[in-house]
Amino acid sequence: MRAFSRLLDRLAFTPARNSKLTLLRDYLRQTPDPERGWALAALTGALGFDVAKPAAIRKAIESRMDAQLFALSYDYVGDLAETVALVWPKKTGTNAETDRVEPQLSEVVDTLQSALRHDVQRLLEDWLDALDTDGRWALLKLLTGALRVGVSARLAKQALATLGEVDVAEIEEIWHAQHPPYEDLFAWLEGRSGKPTRAAPGHFRPVMLAQALDESSDLAKYDARDFAAEWKWDGIRIQAVSEGGVKHLFSRTGDEISHSFPDVTAALNFEGVIDGELLVVRNGAIAPFSDLQQRLNRKRPDAKAIAKFPAAIRAYDLLLAGKSDLRTLPFRERRTRLESFVARAKAPGLDLSPLVPFDNWPALAALRANPPAGDARLAEGLMLKRWDSIYESGRPKGPWFKWKRDPHLIDGVLMYAQRGHGKRSSYYSDYTFGVWREDASGERTLTPVGKAYFGFTDEELKALDKFVRDNTTERFGPVRAVRAEGDFGLVLEIAFEGLQRSTRHKSGVAMRFPRISRIRWDKPAREADELATLERMLDARSYG
Amino acid sequence: MTRPEELLRPTPNGLHCAPGDFTIDPVRPVPRAVITHGHGDHARPGHSAVLATRETLAIMAARYGEGFTGAAQPVRYGETSSHNGVEVTLMPAGHVLGSAQIVLRWRGLTAVVSGDYKRRRDPTCAAFEPVPCDVFVSEATFGLPVFRHPDDAGEIAKLLKSVAQFPERAHLVGAYALGKAQRLICLLREAGYDRTIFVHGALATLNALYEAHGVQLGPLAPATAETRDAFAGEIVLAPPDALADRWSRRFADPLPVFASGWMRVRARARQRQVELPLVISDHADWDELTQTFRELHPEQVWLTHGEDQALLRWASLDGITARTLSLVGYSEEEGE
Numbered sequence: 112m113r114a115f116s117r118l119l120d121r122l123a124f125t126p127a128r129n130s131k132l133t134l135l136r137d138y139l140r141q142t143p144d145p146e147r148g149w150a151l152a153a154l155t156g157a158l159g160f161d162v163a164k165p166a167a168i169r170k171a172i173e174s175r176m177d178a179q180l181f182a183l184s185y186d187y188v189g190d191l192a193e194t195v196a197l198v199w200p201k202k203t204g205t206n207a208e209t210d211r212v213e214p215q216l217s218e219v220v221d222t223l224q225s226a227l228r229h230d231v232q233r234l235l236e237d238w239l240d241a242l243d244t245d246g247r248w249a250l251l252k253l254l255t256g257a258l259r260v261g262v263s264a265r266l267a268k269q270a271l272a273t274l275g276e277v278d279v280a281e282i283e284e285i286w287h288a289q290h291p292p293y294e295d296l297f298a299w300l301e302g303r304s305g306k307p308t309r310a311a312p313g314h315f316r317p318v319m320l321a322q323a324l325d326e327s328s329d330l331a332k333y334d335a336r337d338f339a340a341e342w343k344w345d346g347i348r349i350q351a352v353s354e355g356g357v358k359h360l361f362s363r364t365g366d367e368i369s370h371s372f373p374d375v376t377a378a379l380n381f382e383g384v385i386d387g388e389l390l391v392v393r394n395g396a397i398a399p400f401s402d403l404q405q406r407l408n409r410k411r412p413d414a415k416a417i418a419k420f421p422a423a424i425r426a427y428d429l430l431l432a433g434k435s436d437l438r439t440l441p442f443r444e445r446r447t448r449l450e451s452f453v454a455r456a457k458a459p460g461l462d463l464s465p466l467v468p469f470d471n472w473p474a475l476a477a478l479r480a481n482p483p484a485g486d487a488r489l490a491e492g493l494m495l496k497r498w499d500s501i502y503e504s505g506r507p508k509g510p511w512f513k514w515k516r517d518p519h520l521i522d523g524v525l526m527y528a529q530r531g532h533g534k535r536s537s538y539y540s541d542y543t544f545g546v547w548r549e550d551a552s553g554e555r556t557l558t559p560v561g562k563a564y565f566g567f568t569d570e571e572l573k574a575l576d577k578f579v580r581d582n583t584t585e586r587f588g589p590v591r592a593v594r595a596e597g598d599f600g601l602v603l604e605i606a607f608e609g610l611q612r613s614t615r616h617k618s619g620v621a622m623r624f625p626r627i628s629r630i631r632w633d634k635p636a637r638e639a640d641e642l643a644t645l646e647r648m649l650d651a652r653s654y655g
Numbered sequence: 656m657t658r659p660e661e662l663l664r665p666t667p668n669g670l671h672c673a674p675g676d677f678t679i680d681p682v683r684p685v686p687r688a689v690i691t692h693g694h695g696d697h698a699r700p701g702h703s704a705v706l707a708t709r710e711t712l713a714i715m716a717a718r719y720g721e722g723f724t725g726a727a728q729p730v731r732y733g734e735t736s737s738h739n740g741v742e743v744t745l746m747p748a749g750h751v752l753g754s755a756q757i758v759l760r761w762r763g764l765t766a767v768v769s770g771d772y773k774r775r776r777d778p779t780c781a782a783f784e785p786v787p788c789d790v791f792v793s794e795a796t797f798g799l800p801v802f803r804h805p806d807d808a809g810e811i812a813k814l815l816k817s818v819a820q821f822p823e824r825a826h827l828v829g830a831y832a833l834g835k836a837q838r839l840i841c842l843l844r845e846a847g848y849d850r851t852i853f854v855h856g857a858l859a860t861l862n863a864l865y866e867a868h869g870v871q872l873g874p875l876a877p878a879t880a881e882t883r884d885a886f887a888g889e890i891v892l893a894p895p896d897a898l899a900d901r902w903s904r905r906f907a908d909p910l911p912v913f914a915s916g917w918m919r920v921r922a923r924a925r926q927r928q929v930e931l932p933l934v935i936s937d938h939a940d941w942d943e944l945t946q947t948f949r950e951l952h953p954e955q956v957w958l959t960h961g962e963d964q965a966l967l968r969w970a971s972l973d974g975i976t977a978r979t980l981s982l983v984g985y986s987e988e989e990g991e
Contacts, residue, residue, distance in 0.1 A: 117813075123921065124930050130821065130910075137820060176800075177972060183965045184801045188920055197801040197919065244805065538926075 112242060114142050115150045115216050116249035122260040131262065135270035139297075148292020149216045151271075153253055155264040156366065157291055160223045163254040167231045168195055171239065175200050186589050189531065192251035199239050199247055213241050217292070219250065275300025287314035313357030315350060316384060316430050316438070317504030320363075321494060321511035329512065330472045337497055339442065340467040340475055342482075342490035343513055344425055345400045346390035347407070351424055351461075353379040354431070360389075371410055374417050374460065375424060381456040384431035385424065385449075386502075388464065392423040395462075397486045400623070401611065423460035426453050427494075430502060438502040445502065467493065479514060491608070492516045518606035519648060520628060521546065522639040524557055525601040528579040530589045531564065538572055539579040539591060540564055542627070544603050548618075548642040557595055558642060560618045563605055566626030575601075575630065600636030604629040610649050620645050657762040659790045659955060662741070665980040670768060670792065670959075672759060675741030677706070679757055679768050682985075689743065691770025692754035693718070693833055696985045706730060708745055710753025710868060714833065717860050732781065748772040749783035750937050751834030752865060758786050766790040767953075773936065774943040775807070778841040779834065779870050791953040792980070795961030796938045797916050804916055804940040810933040811839075811846045814912060817931055818890060825886035825906035826931075829895035829913040832858050834937050836892050837865045839914055840872045842935075843890070853878040853886060855893035855902070878905075895927075916940065941965075948975055960985035 118138045152158045188194040272279040298304040348363040358379045360369045369376040391398040406420045429449040453463045469475040492515035500510035523544030531540035541564040545557035585592040606628035613621035669681040677687040684701035693714030700719040704726040735744040745755035750771040757768040765788040830836040851874040878891045887907040898911045913929040916936025924932035956977040963979045970977035
């Protein structure tokens, strides 16, 4: 476990790809089987433990430590696993320290895979007692399934390729048929045996992504006739695979999400691979993202949730039809095939994302600014795809662009600030802002309308943090109330994507993706926007 | 019974001793100052008279020039002087070279103002000596249970392993100019690293001062580069701010390292964009703070700058009377 935890620790702070590769390669070279195989599985997200839940971690620490001291610590650190790793008070007593031997990673994995839920807390406590701080952190991150050390599956494969001095494509080709702890794979890479067999059907194909369009330069550079346009739907990008009886739904990063959408997965009645958007669709009309969110929150939805939030796929592209790989064909060709493929499949919960015909960029810009009634009103914007673009993985510059709708802007006043979590845990980085509301007696007061925690630079964060600390009026745990009056207050220009009525918010409105677009150090607080302005926006934009 | 508040009281200038007519670590110029140690937020220039250890006075003179005070009164550890009936003794605090706890005895009352301190071994300064007292005035920089500094030899081993693993990169180690830098150098020497260590110009004066006080640092050289690749595979020490400064551009693919107790919390390391955080601190960690309170078991613990809430909670659980002094002007940052 120690080598693994040291590796994770270094990876977490190492931004450069080449340095990460060095760390991974050295670890894989110096660590024996099966330890390195389990480490590889953990790094590539192939390990999950159903029995280990954050609740078990909380219980373990509650049994060891004063709740108030823990709460203060957690508030400061902002991450459960890290806090517990740091504060864990080892059991004191006869030989308590010296008797325990640090567990191996493989021991932890084996034990957890066969453990019963009620055994987990005891196992956890024993391991935490035996490990040092880094080891505890690694163990807890492993248990909660969130390593977040910036290693993609792709990078891990690259490290394997470096280790074996083979091309990474050779590893990708067979990757999906390999299983932890990957002893055959290492044997091949170290020249001790032949190459393992190739991938099983039903595997994930790397997704093609779009660059953001730079209106100021790209439109002049490209000819509108070279591009197709379609709406950029506001759901989640997925890949639906149905190959030789194997059906999978993958997120765009290759995570399997079939279990969350059994209805959609079961309905894949075709033989092929579709790239599309997952949406909640009722009677052929799409529902806002917040409805899909209800499904995404559930790992295994019940029948009621499925009926209430029926999910469906809107198809963008066709990567595999029958046995033919279409990825090297131009988009024009793939699109024609997709249209007939979807028509032929007649699958429930599968329809075609329509193309948006246009003559020139200004015409398309007009559509983007003012989409026609219906589903398009809920789109995030437009996608532009070169007719001649092949389907390549990653985010190549040039073939595909996303052209999002302009955000809405309002000026709000900073009212509360909360210390951030993770990277920003010592900064006041989550800002609640309000707008003016006039009550019956004509008095204007601020009412909170949203919370923003990004959109600013590191320098601006420091300045905001200082403003909060210098102008605190009250403290509630990690939250500070900030001086906000007509004559004194900080105005934040907030950009957001959409507005919905909300019964959960006191103001009656909820914003989508609010973020700080500018800090208006210059603007008097009394000149910030009024709630009535937001209400008018709500009325102006009717959904569906 | 003498009330401690008659002897010591927080004021906007710092902790003031009215009967002795002096202020400890004043943040503004005062007629008579007693200084715990040489870090900039504790030792400021412009006081009419300063009482401190010889080492602290030497550090102040090196930083501010010989005229930093009208009258410097050097004392040795354990030496007692009397000020209007208040007996003042300076005892080692184990923080940096010359750092002292100020022991005040007056009308049967003993108060110890510890300044910044640590309990673990440091090859560059005298070890903290516990003094039984009625009132213990303690820093609380790392007064949260999350701050538990590991063994420093293990941290140094991480640095040396990284140097071996990334021979093409210059390891740029951020360390405070007073204390931390010299301690790191000594720890590297103890780990068997005998190559030349390169240092930023801002560290040169204090390195020389430490050597003049008998702390051997081994081969050092200024980090002035002739060629861009000159420092690949080398260890370079610099003040923390220099790591993000244009100064660091002279190094081949620098690998930023920072040695500080704050590096215990990952978010802090990320905020500074440190690639190799080393948890090495000159301040007492949570265990050292609480064990010191238990060991001394004074009538009262007064907490100065830092994180006080958790320590107050701990004290209440452990049956120790503790309160917070609201002193302003001391940095929350470690060291300076």
